[in-house]
Amino acid sequence: MDETLDHRIRSAWTPQAAGAVELAPGALRWLTQRIGSFRPDSGKTPDSAVEIPPSLLPSAARDDLAAVVGAPQVLTGDSERLGRTGGLSYLDLLRRRSAEGLAVPDAVVLPADPEQVQRVLEVCTAHDIGVVPFGGGTSVVGGVTALRGGKPAVVVLDLQRLDRLVSIDPVSHIAVLQAGVRGREAERLLGEHGLTLGHVPQSFERATIGGFAATRSAGQASSGYGRFEDMVTGVRVATPVGEWRLGVAPASAAGPDLRQLAVGSEGALGVLTEVAVRVRPVPTEQRFEAFAIDGWQRGTEAVRVLAQQRLLADVTRLSDVDETAGSLALAGGKAALLRRYLSARGLNRPCLLILGWHGEQGQRRKRALRVLRAAGAVRLGRAPGEAWRRGRFAGPRQRDALLELGVCVETLETAAHWSELGALYERVRAALRAELDRPLVMCHISHAYETGASLYFTVLAARDHTDPLGQWARAKRAACEAITQDGLGTITHHHAVGTDHAPYLRAEIGDVGIRVLAAAKRAVDPSGILNPGKLID
Amino acid sequence: MDETLDHRIRSAWTPQAAGAVELAPGALRWLTQRIGSFRPDSGKTPDSAVEIPPSLLPSAARDDLAAVVGAPQVLTGDSERLGRTGGLSYLDLLRRRSAEGLAVPDAVVLPADPEQVQRVLEVCTAHDIGVVPFGGGTSVVGGVTALRGGKPAVVVLDLQRLDRLVSIDPVSHIAVLQAGVRGREAERLLGEHGLTLGHVPQSFERATIGGFAATRSAGQASSGYGRFEDMVTGVRVATPVGEWRLGVAPASAAGPDLRQLAVGSEGALGVLTEVAVRVRPVPTEQRFEAFAIDGWQRGTEAVRVLAQQRLLADVTRLSDVDETAGSLALAGGKAALLRRYLSARGLNRPCLLILGWHGEQGQRRKRALRVLRAAGAVRLGRAPGEAWRRGRFAGPRQRDALLELGVCVETLETAAHWSELGALYERVRAALRAELDRPLVMCHISHAYETGASLYFTVLAARDHTDPLGQWARAKRAACEAITQDGLGTITHHHAVGTDHAPYLRAEIGDVGIRVLAAAKRAVDPSGILNPGKLID
Secondary structure: OOHHHHHHHHHHOOOOOOOOOOOOOOHHHHHHHHHOOOOOOOOOOOHHHOOOOOOOOOHHHHHHHHHHHOHHHEEOOHHHHHOOOOOOOHHHHHHHHHOOOOOOOOEEEOOOOHHHHHHHHHHHHHHOOEEEEEOOOOOOOOOOOOOOOOOOOEEEEEOOOOOOEEEEEOOOOEEEEEOOOEHHHHHHHHHOOOEEOOOOOOOOOOOEHHHHHHHOOOOOOHHHHOOHHHHEEEEEEEEOOEEEEEOOOOOOOOOOOOHHHHOOOOOOOOEEEEEEEEOEEOOOOEEEEEEEEEOHHHHHHHHHHHHHOOOOOOEEEEEOHHHHHHHHHHHOOOHHHHHHHHHOOOOOOEEEEEEEEEOOOHHHHHHHHHHHHHOOOEEEEHHHHHHHHHOOOOHHHHHHHHHHOOEEEEEEEEEEEHHHHHHHHHHHHHHHHHHOOOOEEEEEEOOEOOOEEEEEEEEEEEOOOOOHHHHHHHHHHHHHHHHHHHHOOOOOOOOOOOOOOHHHHHHHHHHHHHHHHHHHHHHHOOOOOEOOOOOOO | OOHHHHHHHHHHOOOOOOOOOOOOOOHHHHHHHHHOOOOOOOOOOOHHHOOOOOOOOOHHHHHHHHHHHOHHHEEOOHHHHHOOOOOOOHHHHHHHHHOOOOOOOOEEEOOOOHHHHHHHHHHHHHHOOEEEEEOOOOOOOOOOOOOOOOOOOEEEEEOOOOOOEEEEEOOOOEEEEEOOOEHHHHHHHHHOOOEEOOOOOOOOOOOEHHHHHHHOOOOOOHHHHOOHHHHEEEEEEEEOOEEEEEOOOOOOOOOOOOHHHHOOOOOOOOEEEEEEEEOEEOOOOEEEEEEEEEOHHHHHHHHHHHHHOOOOOOEEEEEOHHHHHHHHHHOOOOHHHHHHHHHOOOOOOEEEEEEEEEOOOHHHHHHHHHHHHHOOOEEEEHHHHHHHHHOOOOHHHHHHHHHHOOEEEEEEEEEEEHHHHHHHHHHHHHHHHHHOOOOEEEEEEOOEOOOEEEEEEEEEEEOOOOOHHHHHHHHHHHHHHHHHHHHOOEOOOOOOOOOOOHHHHHHHHHHHHHHHHHHHHHHHOOOOOEOOOOOOO
């Protein structure tokens, strides 16, 4: 593509594009055309107006916790407890707005190190108190909701003080990080040694190493760096029956890989306190670029070929027609200009493909471009790729802005093998459309594998102010049933189970799987204090 | 390297080299110089002279089993039972020679399909009979020994009739294979569709798909295709509490990855009946080539750099100085010629490096060669590489030949992170040398990762005919203690736990790990009929 064209497309892509924090002018008009009119609700209930139930933490338990972490690290004030009432799902945010149905913990405990975490669990076992491990608090599946689960009290175990880079083994390319280190901070700490983890989920700025491991997070660069579980070489886990350490070698045949039981344990099988991760040298260069492909089917087919020929860019992300149009419109890009440009090239249903290359691209990129040319892809150059990169953590903030305006806006995600991906895509869209009135359903693939890919849906509809929680709960249930019917897809590719997916776990792992998980939980958490109601109930 | 030199080295490498079935002339003299004189024992006890205990299978159980699989598929004859008394470890073979300490099962049951396997488990549960799943019978860690584990009887569940390619999903690159399909047969079946699994462990000719999964096998091409666990996309498992199916998507965050609990379960948590695996198109070309590097430390350093720069050949195998010398000498290669050639190039402690490239090598091979040049490696060309490839499944037969001659000969393997690999290497060698009289300890790395590598030791010593079992048992114990001390390495990188490593599992996965495994076992096998005494006791 020549420079002139690149320049024209760059001007089509405003700096806010594809991840804008503020909605662009015209965006609301466009959105109203798509989903009908919507209006704001009465706004978020101010903290001072929220009725916060008194803390039920027995004073003996409080004293014992204070003896472990120090009295100032046991918080029972209203605002501290209110600040850890849940995660960041649309339902969480609605509950916070209306101040109804909030699960306010009885205390917040802030241990300083893994030893203190272990001793906090001992105290909570002795007093039969529920413990909700809390990292960045970014769960969108109810993973950090402070449920009591039949216990007399529940505390949030906030791991923010476990914020250290414990050690680096530069020969083995392994770093040990404490569970409370946030994604961005991990990169900063490792960057001082010329190393990177390469794990950049959308929650990167807030979410923590422990949370990544507990939820099987998948970063945007999963094609290049793997999912978080692929990076974990070892774990240190506090459990009510004692501390657990795993991971002495890069690979082992010493029975089942129990690291893969700790990873994805969602705080229900233990509290991850340290995670050993594979690191790599910081790549010398990065290149983000964009392409347009005509139609979703052609686009997914191209991504499949790239995955199976092992030519995927480190970041590979394909938006469907509606997401391509929506992200441009919502961000105020000159969509019409781009549409004319692509239409003149025969692309009437353009799907945006972002490729991000870390390090030397060499022949891999050249071969990938050959695949894309064969698929009729049109190169859009680096400008839209860089725009996406700059805005790539802004999705949640854009969601918040729409929420304020009275839009029902949420995401959900799944994955399936390639041969079933098309059916899964259609089925989830149909389920959402059947349940919601005139929704805008946008979708992208952001994680591709040789055998299949993820689907990430963003759903917008005018909010039903008479029953906003029920509106989305029904839509989500319809989507989950569509996903699990006939075992078509996984109930979650990278958001974890939490409370929201727990009813569907049996459909995925079977009666035997539930039995095994329940047995593992009883083994490490005999009195059931760990993260009540999450993963398995 | 010019063609003339390649020709000279080719003549140094006889066709039998590095995997000879018959020992080359001069090999015995060389070996005697290294380990002292040895002499054959009285030979293998003929089948007819083995005292085989009568079958303890209750007739009611026999009838019920016959009702499931058909009477001709319940074998209680002496020779059938004797044929499944154990695996292929040195101790197994010694026991078979002396006909002492044999664990003869009470019957051999041959189900035809997964449904029959499930029903066999129901019958065995009802009669409280132990069940030993049996694939190729190539376990070298006691994994298929027919222990009763306190049960009144034990049957071997031979899966050889589960020999079908169930289905192929050419779009998703997934094939479903029954558990009893042998490695070579799997490649033949897939090859008819232009596909390959790419899993070639040394046991390839006999071992089965179910066995690969149950033991976390690592094929010789693990750098290119991954370990077997990386290929498994789904499993179908028969358990006493019901059938279990896992694997609906290429990746999932639906809690712990329970597939990684089924993989490595060693028949103790269920019987794998079908395995869904990722497949790839058969590569258009293969190139095997060899290099010599001066000294083990330099060699491991070069492999580490290749691994961390992600330039490993699909097959990457580095022999230490003793294995390089030993494999040449035992195979009758003109070792002196090669030694002179390398010595003239400054390599006085040559370590052989085999690289096997599958498919287009492109820039990856060129960049790898640059790394090797920087490490002072000398190219030996394709002849020794191809010789290794041809002989690569012959190791066990060479072991058998040495065993006949009265040599104590066995292998053991481990893995560690790069920074600890040198210490692990030295410590295991020291332990073996302290325990055995004048042993020849050879070692290679055949599986390398970004964070570490495996070590595979081959040990030869003159057999102590007064206590041959005790001689090796003591050496093995010393090695295992060296490996697990301070959590330096894994007790097994790809041979599994079986009976032999079971005493050391706690050192690796901790009290909590043992507790979790035991709980999982109770959940799926409440009466403990599955593979008694294996994995966890």
